Amino acid sequence: MSKLVPPAPLRRAKPALPWVLLALGIAAPFYLGAYDLNLLARFMAMAILAMGLVLIWGHGGILSLGQGVFFGLGGYAIAMHMKLADLPAGEMPDFMVWSGREALPVWWEPFASPAFALAAILIVPTLLGALFAWAVFHRRVGGTYFALITQALALAFATLIISRQDVTGGFNGLTDFYSVFGFGLASPGTGTGLYWLTLAVLCLAYLGLRWLLASRFGMLLRATRDGENRVRFLGYATTPFKTVAFAIAALLAGIAGALFTLHAGVVSPALIGVVPSIEMVVWVAIGGRYSLAGAIVGALLVNLARDAVSSAFPELWLYLMGALFIVVVTLFPNGLAGLLKGNRA
Numbered sequence: 001m002s003k004l005v006p007p008a009p010l011r012r013a014k015p016a017l018p019w020v021l022l023a024l025g026i027a028a029p030f031y032l033g034a035y036d037l038n039l040l041a042r043f044m045a046m047a048i049l050a051m052g053l054v055l056i057w058g059h060g061g062i063l064s065l066g067q068g069v070f071f072g073l074g075g076y077a078i079a080m081h082m083k084l085a086d087l088p089a090g091e092m093p094d095f096m097v098w099s100g101r102e103a104l105p106v107w108w109e110p111f112a113s114p115a116f117a118l119a120a121i122l123i124v125p126t127l128l129g130a131l132f133a134w135a136v137f138h139r140r141v142g143g144t145y146f147a148l149i150t151q152a153l154a155l156a157f158a159t160l161i162i163s164r165q166d167v168t169g170g171f172n173g174l175t176d177f178y179s180v181f182g183f184g185l186a187s188p189g190t191g192t193g194l195y196w197l198t199l200a201v202l203c204l205a206y207l208g209l210r211w212l213l214a215s216r217f218g219m220l221l222r223a224t225r226d227g228e229n230r231v232r233f234l235g236y237a238t239t240p241f242k243t244v245a246f247a248i249a250a251l252l253a254g255i256a257g258a259l260f261t262l263h264a265g266v267v268s269p270a271l272i273g274v275v276p277s278i279e280m281v282v283w284v285a286i287g288g289r290y291s292l293a294g295a296i297v298g299a300l301l302v303n304l305a306r307d308a309v310s311s312a313f314p315e316l317w318l319y320l321m322g323a324l325f326i327v328v329v330t331l332f333p334n335g336l337a338g339l340l341k342g343n344r345a
Contacts, residue, residue: 066157
């Protein structure tokens, strides 16, 4: 096996990459218009999810094709709160009225509370992710089988959302939000504040994952990825490590979904099904599945390219993304981040 050694300037640039990204993120509100800043904030929210995939796929060897499920749970949780917050007391959301419902579902009512909605964003994806991972990993299911199960989970979740038009908004999802926690979403100040919130959460997630991956937990997670049977032979139970990692990735996906919904003003099955979940993996593969900063770059670049290309040539984007994925995986298996430290050929 030979090793492609990158030029010295690229190797020296690697430690500076997170700082460059942070500087660009801080400077963005002073140079971008409201629309472009909102677009950047959406993609930064997606980058939070991408870092969770680095944790489970790159460092845990767990390929999940269903992260859209947890993204959707966070998005729908905040969307349900905003729909209820904008309504006069006793009224129902418009899509429920059109569907012929006569009363608000019982499980919708707690989302009128901001505290409950925030708790749901954090707890529901994490708990469901942990329960799902424990059930699957406890039976020692992994590899391709795990990826297929998560893909089926994404398909089932999107189908459920679409089929329950009267309580989920169906294919159209939830939209038409006017305020969040008392702040008008149409206000420029609210948009800028949400941008800074997203940047702060992105930085905290990055620092938290850096610490986690450098800890004993990260070491054992990578050891499990490289030789799970050997780790078991040494006396460690591998299921808890993989379950915790998957739950953290689900948490990050839920937070990302909530932030994305705040910026985009909509959450729908089109954002959480099989195809979006696969696209999330593509971001990380292109950026570098072993690199947190690479995942951020991958999520930003791919989504910026998607916005540019799909606006002019909507039918061309999926082909272009597929071709880009094949080229990167074939020539640079460690993604763009691998260019900074060399790739195995």
